[in-house]
Amino acid sequence: MILEAIGENPEREGLVDTPERVAKMYEEIFAGLKQDPSEFFDVIYSENHEELVLVKDIAFFSMCEHHLIPFYGKAHIAYIPQDGKVAGLSKLARAVESIAGRPQLQERITTNLADVLMEKLNPMGVLIMLEAEHMCMTMRGIKKPGTKAITTAARGIFKTNNSVRSEVLSIMRD
Numbered sequence: 801m802i803l804e805a806i807g808e809n810p811e812r813e814g815l816v817d818t819p820e821r822v823a824k825m826y827e828e829i830f831a832g833l834k835q836d837p838s839e840f841f842d843v844i845y846s847e848n849h850e851e852l853v854l855v856k857d858i859a860f861f862s863m864c865e866h867h868l869i870p871f872y873g874k875a876h877i878a879y880i881p882q883d884g885k886v887a888g889l890s891k892l893a894r895a896v897e898s899i900a901g902r903p904q905l906q907e908r909i910t911t912n913l914a915d916v917l918m919e920k921l922n923p924m925g926v927l928i929m930l931e932a933e934h935m936c937m938t939m940r941g942i943k944k945p946g947t948k949a950i951t952t953a954a955r956g957i958f959k960t961n962n963s964v965r966s967e968v969l970s971i972m973r974d
């Protein structure tokens with residue numbers, strides 16, 4: 801229907817298999833819709849580390865829910881565990897991929913990540929930062945390539961303690 805609407809001929813050789821290909825692609829890039837990101841934190845480790853854990857530069861791709869074109873960049877996740885509750889490092893990246901794998905807004909990915917970690921790990925605090933380029937601002941519309949949107953979500957000690965937040969934000973931006 802999209803091909804017809806733009807005035808293309810869906811029967812021509814190069815396009816015959818395109819609808820099926822696009823359907824498969826959407827299944828892959830929206831796979832997050834069938835996942836519950838909090839399940840990645842069902843298994844946690846007991847480790848007495850009540851200091852910073854920071855995983856930065858987690859590459860992600862998502863789809864802007866307004867235009868259905870990509871926005872992509874990096875996510876940085878920091879938390880300070882308490883009660884010995886520590887997550888597997890890869891699970892932080894899996895949560896990013898899962899939450900990004902749906903029609904999204906950058907703010908919602910950022911907020912969801914913070915909320916899932918607070919709920920499942922009950923840490924002293926969580927600080928999330930996402931930096932992304934939105935194709936809907938670069939290849940169409942306002943057409944400003946190179947623009948970066950930066951969003952943060954702070955919970956717990958990162959919300960209440962300015963110096964702790966500033967320190968970790970500066971490591972994230974390094």
Ligand SMILES: Nc1nc2c(ncn2[C@@H]2O[C@H](COP(=O)(O)OP(=O)(O)OP(=O)(O)O)[C@@H](O)[C@H]2O)c(=O)[nH]1
Nearest residue numbers: 864865866871904905906907934936937940941942
């Ligand atoms: N807050 C937020 N806005 C987004 C995100 N992704 C895209 N947008 C914006 O969503 C808005 C949709 O605006 P509309 O005016 O409905 O759509 P439009 O006419 O295509 O807007 P233009 O992009 O300005 O041409 C645009 O300003 C986009 O830049 C996001 O992750 N977060």
Ligand SMILES: [Zn+2]
Nearest residue numbers: 864866867936
């Ligand atoms: Zn958009």
